[in-house]
Amino acid sequence: MTTVRDLMSTPPLVCGTDVSLADAALKMRDAESGSIIVVEDNKAIGILTERDLLHSAAARHNPSDERVGLWMTAHPDTLGPEEEVGAAWASLSSHHYRHLPVVDDGILVGVVSIRDLMAIASLRPADEAAHDVPRGLEGVVVSETTVGDVRGLEGFFHYRQYSAVELAERRSLEDVWFLLFNGALPDSEQSTRFNGEIAPQRVLPPGLLSLLPALASQGSPLDVLRTGVSLLGAELGFGATTDIDAPTLKRQATRLCAVVPTILTSAYRIRSGLEPLPPRDDLSSAANYLWMLTGEEPSVAHARALERYLMLTIDHGFNSSTFTARVITSTGADLAAAVCGAIGALSGPLHGGAPSRALDMLDAIGTPDRADAWIRDAIGRGERIMGFGHRVYKTDDPRSVFLRGVARSLGGPLVDFSCDVERTVVEALAELKPGHQLYANVEFFAGVVMDACGIPRQMFTPTFASSRVIGWATHVMEQAADNRLIRPTARYVGPPPPQPVPVAS
Ligand SMILES: CC(C)(COP(=O)(O)OP(=O)(O)OC[C@H]1O[C@@H](n2cnc3c(N)ncnc32)[C@H](O)[C@@H]1OP(=O)(O)O)[C@@H](O)C(=O)NCCC(=O)NCCS
Structure with missing residues (x-):
């Protein structure tokens, strides 16, 4: 020993x-x-x-x-x-x-x-x-990937070896999308060609377009997306990933990622009693997203702030939704099935459902002087503070640090207030949950940035999905290219079998 x-x-x-x-x-x-x-x-x-x-x-x-x-x-x-x-x-x-x-x-x-x-x-x-796998698979390596990596102790993450934060500072969303799908950043000619390729693919296919009003009257934009992606896969004839070649899968992935923002913003507008707006070829993905949502052409500052948020959230290691997408792909199921599953995983408050809850918390706190008492009370009741803590980051989440800067550049009273609350929460958590290293995660300032860009709260998680879908699709392609069925084992801990089956009375 x-x-x-x-x-x-x-x-x-x-x-x-x-x-x-x-x-x-x-x-x-x-x-x-x-x-x-x-x-x-x-x-x-x-x-x-x-x-x-x-x-x-x-x-x-x-x-x-x-x-x-x-x-x-x-x-x-x-x-x-x-x-x-x-x-x-x-x-x-x-x-x-x-x-x-x-x-x-x-x-x-x-x-x-x-x-x-x-x-x-x-x-x-x-x-x-x-046999010694920790609960929640924490720290367990389940696969190999060249898409990117999260270094939790260093507070760093990258996409195909480029710092994601630097990419968000220096490049466009479309360039990062190209990087993920093709393995290298585009030169200016490739970039122009890729933008021209994506823009027309934002349009909804006719079958999905005709069903959207019925779907949007029934559920939230994220519900509509989950069902809409399933319909899209059926309408466009996505095939089992085991039955199609890599270029076909990439074509399907490009179409899917291009159309997701249109599904989301159309669902939101229909639900709000407004006409959906067709996408505009002359706008970048981020500016077009704000246009399709609000019907107003966004300022350069707002479009760029949103674009930076979207770039930062494209991929993030083997998070729950990405892992879900890979598990589904490993069965050979089609791209739509993998993305539907991933959307389901993302919708949970412990994953993608936190940013609107973080703003709800700021509302509930009301003023900076009430923050400390409010947070201690919530933790005393055993609640979690939304937008804080992370499975992998045990130091500042680089996304939250970057987005805090983006929020500050946009300014406004909510930004100052949220920075105050962040400090108070971090101090309170250090005292009340010692040893757990809890800091603001991406969701805390994501809500603040999206709010400043005029995105309504119910669209926060859907907006996250609109960029993360690029990461999911990349992982689906990687899994499909070198697949083995993901099928782990559970340890049975119930009463010992076999128990005689009683005859039905
Ligand atoms: C993200 C999250 C699920 C990661 O959790 P995890 O790695 O599974 O950590 P655990 O659930 O094991 O929590 C470890 C401890 O820290 C505490 N903790 C973690 N996050 C906390 C939070 N946001 N507020 C209060 N306590 C928290 C837990 O209560 C637990 O304390 P305990 O041992 O006294 O019970 C968790 O931090 C959380 O629930 N955060 C709030 C939701 C959120 O912001 N989600 C978006 C993630 S990007």
Whole structure:
């Protein structure tokens, strides 16, 4: 049995509470360590990490004047040296720590890092790992992809190796769409050709157009999309992904992604008693979306703000809806089936359904002075604060940081208020849910940006779907190109079988 003692680094890197942040940072740099244990009488009373240093730098404090005691996480969880590495691994992976102090009889004897544990974990027999899958598949690698990656601890994500945030700053939605579908960014000629290819495909096919009023009178725009995509697949004759070639699937994917915004905005307008508006070839995807929704040509600032939001939300690792789309594709089902399933997954409040709820929360809070009490009360009732926390990001969500900037550039009282509330929520969650690293996720500022662009709340999640569909379609193509049926196993934990079947009375 491998124990924590076998793995721990010793002696641990330590300092006292009175040491300056500058000196602590130097020690960490020299030791190439991401953390330092804060000790008093050889007892671990706190831990200071790179993240704490970043926070203090972001707050523009002078590191020579700040004391470690003020910035450390006090009373850190610890491990015993005789604990088996499996227990230590569970503790690290479920709480998202990167380092844990090792304490023997109250005295600090070492430190264990995730790197040390990973080394051992990777030596474990595969069947043991296969049976040890954490709830919610957290941290489990289920596939390989070249579409992109999310690095939760670094607060970074990319599409085909380009930082998604930089793409959102520098390129157009259509360029990023091209990148995902074709594996490389377009040059200007390819970009013009691709725009010309997409624009006419935004038009609804006649069968779907004729059924849309009936659908829109029955359900929300996202419901209409779910059903509409199914109809679209039937009308255009999408075939099983196992039966069609890659160029055919790509053609279907392009048509589907082009028409989704039209389905959504038409459904919204019909439901609001307005005539749906046909798409306009002369507008970019984002500007056309706002046009089809409101009937007004948007300002450049609003169209660009929305476009940036859309670019940031195209893809994000193996999130629930993307995984759903891939599972469905792995059965050989057609593109429409995969996207219908993905829309269903996205509709849940724990995935894509949060941005309108985040704005509802801002309404309920009302004024900045009420934020702290409101949030503590909600957490006391066991509620979740919408727009905060993330399965993968245990640091600032780069999408939320970027969108906060986009929101600020648009300005307005809601933006100032939401920034105040964000600070209050992060502080309250750090105190009330210690160790979980909860920060604003994409949904919090997404709602603020969409609201500033004139998008009604009921269209927040549908608008998210209008860009994420490009990511889903890309994953469908990747899964179809190198497919194996995704079919995991569950551990049966009910009463032991076989139970005699009673005869029906
Ligand atoms: C996104 C989310 C589902 C990820 O959750 P997860 O990785 O499964 O984390 P868990 O559900 O295991 O939660 C871990 C702990 O943090 C708490 N937590 C996580 N997010 C929280 C939130 N937004 N508000 C309050 N507490 C939260 C949980 O209550 C739990 O605490 P506990 O151990 O005391 O019960 C979760 O953070 C959440 O529900 N957020 C709100 C909904 C949201 O914004 N969704 C959009 C996601 S992009």
